[in-house]
Every structure is written in C-alpha cells, then in structure tokens.
Amino acid sequence: MISLLFLTLLAFPAAGTKPPKITKMGEPVMLSGVKLTPFLNDNDTLGSIDVDGARIVITLQFHEKNITDRPYYDFRLDPDPEKSGMSLQVGPAKFAPKALRKSFEDMAPLRLEELPQASDGYRFLMFMGPPLFSISFLFDIPKDQLAGEKLFSAKFKIGPKEHAILVSLQK
Numbered sequence: 327m328i329s330l331l332f333l334t335l336l337a338f339p340a341a342g343t344k345p346p347k348i349t350k351m352g353e354p355v356m357l358s359g360v361k362l363t364p365f366l367n368d369n370d371t372l373g374s375i376d377v378d379g380a381r382i383v384i385t386l387q388f389h390e391k392n393i394t395d396r397p398y399y400d401f402r403l404d405p406d407p408e409k410s411g412m413s414l415q416v417g418p419a420k421f422a423p424k425a426l427r428k429s430f431e432d433m434a435p436l437r438l439e440e441l442p443q444a445s446d447g448y449r450f451l452m453f454m455g456p457p458l459f460s461i462s463f464l465f466d467i468p469k470d471q472l473a474g475e476k477l478f479s480a481k482f483k484i485g486p487k488e489h490a491i492l493v494s495l496q497k
Contacts, residue, residue: 417474
C-alpha cells in the first residue's frame with residue numbers, strides 16, 4: 327500500500343489538485359452520478375492493432391445511474407505518457423495507450439493518431455455516450471519491462487467536472 331501511495335503522489339503531483347479515487351480492477355467507483363468499473367480485458371477487443379511487446383487491455387465501463395441531463399465525456403490522449411490523460415505505469419516506466427475502442431458507434435479500434443487533434447497538440451475524444459458503455463485502451467508493453475507493480479492512471483471529464491482514478495492491476 328505504501329508503494330501505491332508513493333505512485334499516487336508521482337501520478338498527481340500538482341498542489342491543489344483533487345486526489346484520485348483509488349480502486350482495484352473490478353471495483354466500481356461513483357463519479358458525478360456515473361458508476362465507473364475498470365477491468366483488465368482478457369478478451370482482447372483490439373486484436374487488429376499490431377504490438378511489438380505484450381498486450382495489456384484495460385476497459386473502463388461507464389453506467390449512468392439516475393441522470394436526467396446526459397453528460398459529455400472528455401478524454402485527453404497523447405503518445406507521450408506524461409501528457410496523456412490515460413497511462414499505465416509498469417515498475418518505473420510509464421506508457422500511453424497505443425489505441426482504443428468504444429463499445430458504441432462503429433466499434434472499430436482507433437489508433438491515437440486517428441483521433442482529432444487540438445490546437446495545443448494533444449489528441450482528444452469527446453462524446454455523449456449511451457447510458458451504459460465502455461472504452462478499452464490498448465497498451466504495448468515491452469516484454470522485458472513487464473515485471474513490477476502495474477498501475478493504471480486515468481484523468482478525464484464527465485460534464486464540466488474533472489475526475490481522476492488510480493487503479494492497481496495487482497490481484
């Protein structure tokens with residue numbers, strides 16, 4: 327638990343920033359009336375995307391509960407894990423997602439470079455999802471770097487509110 331606390335401080339260093347919700351795979355958290363459940367996706371839904379190392383797919387399932395005004399979801403993504411809103415830390419190394427897949431619309435995998443680009447360079451994904459949906463993120467981890475604690479970090483907006491979660495992949 328001490329290492330999780332230390333990694334939390336590394337992942338969210340800014341003073342005055344709201345600390346992330348800390349959870350484990352499969353454990354839901356409530357954010358702005360939305361139940362969010364992170365899980366490790368063993369049924370790789372991004373198989374058409376080539377990777378050089380090991381595939382790790384993390385899925386975030388969103389379930390809007392008793393919401394009258396449907397919110398927008400806003401994700402900032404970048405190939406640089408220090409700038410990306412989604413990252414996977416494996417031991418001391420940090421990785422950005424290589425691709426993602428939404429469980430609605432065309433459901434085709436998207437590489438980060440296929441997402442719209444904002445004027446200041448980051449890629450983004452903004453949408454109003456159905457009441458129950460999921461987004462899967464594919465990480466390409468070099469096989470020689472798989473050892474060590476794995477920690478998934480996500481920062482995003484639901485409507486105007488910013489949220490952050492920190493998810494341990496340890497069982």
